[in-house]
Amino acid sequence: MKKLLVVLMVLTASFMLFASSYPEDVQVIADRGVLRVGVKSDVPGFGMLDVQTGEFEGMEIDLACKIAETLGISDVEFIPVTAATRGQLLDSGDIDMVIATFTITDERRLSWNFTTPYYTDAVSLLVKTNSGIETYEDLEGKRIGVSTGSTSKAALIAAAEENGVRLSDSSFREYATYPEIKAALDARRVDAFCVDGSILAGYLDPSTHILSSVRFAPQEYGIATKLSNTGLAAYLDDLITLWLGDGTIEALIEDNGVVASFTN
Numbered sequence: 001m002k003k004l005l006v007v008l009m010v011l012t013a014s015f016m017l018f019a020s021s022y023p024e025d026v027q028v029i030a031d032r033g034v035l036r037v038g039v040k041s042d043v044p045g046f047g048m049l050d051v052q053t054g055e056f057e058g059m060e061i062d063l064a065c066k067i068a069e070t071l072g073i074s075d076v077e078f079i080p081v082t083a084a085t086r087g088q089l090l091d092s093g094d095i096d097m098v099i100a101t102f103t104i105t106d107e108r109r110l111s112w113n114f115t116t117p118y119y120t121d122a123v124s125l126l127v128k129t130n131s132g133i134e135t136y137e138d139l140e141g142k143r144i145g146v147s148t149g150s151t152s153k154a155a156l157i158a159a160a161e162e163n164g165v166r167l168s169d170s171s172f173r174e175y176a177t178y179p180e181i182k183a184a185l186d187a188r189r190v191d192a193f194c195v196d197g198s199i200l201a202g203y204l205d206p207s208t209h210i211l212s213s214v215r216f217a218p219q220e221y222g223i224a225t226k227l228s229n230t231g232l233a234a235y236l237d238d239l240i241t242l243w244l245g246d247g248t249i250e251a252l253i254e255d256n257g258v259v260a261s262f263t264n
Contacts, residue, residue: 022071023231029096030071037064038081038098042178044202045258046101049080059256060099063118063223066248067097067239077081082176083149087111090226097236098224103151103201108224112234115240116221118249119258121196123155125211126203127180131191135213136163138169145181145190148174152194157219178203198259 012231014035024028029035030233039060047058056078068076079095086098090112101121125144127133133142139160146153153172162169171191175181182203184190193200196219200210223240225233243249 009045023235025229025231026071026235029232030073032076033073034075035064035068035071035073036077036079036095038086038095038100039064039078040100041080043101043199045198045256047078047099051090057256059119059252059258060101062252062256063249064097064099066243067236070239083147084176087225090224093226096225096229096232101196101221102224103196103219104222105151112224112227113229114222114224115233115237116244117222118240118244119198119221119253121198121221121259122215123152123159123194123217123219124197124200124215125156126185126193126199126200126208127191127211128185128188129205129209133192134211136160136165139167139192140165142171142191143173143189144171144194145173145175146194147178147181148176150195151217151219152196155219156194159216160215180215201259 033048039056040058041049041056043058045058047056047060049056061078062080064076068074079089081095081098081100083088086100086102090098098112100113102108104117125133125139132138136159144153144156146156153174157167173184175184178193178195178199181190181193181195185193185208193203197210204210207254221238225236240249248264
């Protein structure tokens with residue numbers, strides 16, 4: 001009985017030491033018992049809402065759940081975000097972090113913290129198979145659908161210019177969600193859907209294909225947190241670094257049928 005009591009005391013002390021070792025902004029989340037995560041609801045493989053069950057699924061959903069587990073939290077609240085709303089919700093404190101195909105850039109680092117990238121993609125184009133679009137030159141005079149607030153537009157303009165093609169702002173149509181861009185492509189309101197290749201893969205159908213000849217601007221996805229939450233940022237970065245090293249991230253990619261990370 002005495003041995004059992006000693007063991008219980010040691011386990012309790014160890015748990016208290018582990019819990020108290022959290023940075024202050026991480027401890028707030030642990031004490032709350034709910035992890036609030038901004039995720040995509042329209043990106044197959046990464047973050048997708050099943051409208052029939054009301055459940056989210058995808059590698060970023062699984063990643064959020066694993067983070068919650070390290071905090072001893074079983075309740076994860078998923079808040080759908082878009083390129084236009086994710087930063088606002090972080091800054092307002094409505095969410096703790098964004099795990100939503102959020103590309104890391106030097107400019108964005110001035111506004112939010114980012115972890116080490118957990119996935120690297122590259123931008124491409126989804127077009128109708130009979131569109132006649134195969135190269136940068138074929139984009140001249142065409143209408144290109146992009147997501148509002150994304151980096152895709154600037155990346156395509158730069159890549160096209162490097163290939164001797166000049167695209168202007170008038171070449172682009174901006175939409176709030178990816179399904180809206182796909183709908184515009186199907187209705188021929190745009191001639192191409194431009195975003196990261198792994199996202200486009202989720203919108204392929206028999207009438208479309210992704211241009212293998214137009215692939216540019218590697219996009220590194222990181223978990224974003226509010227700029228003042230430095231303790232949380234460091235905690236998450238340590239987790240991502242660990243999981244990249246032990247194969248956890250790779251397993252999440254494979255389990256959710258995501259296109260392999262872009263490395264060249």
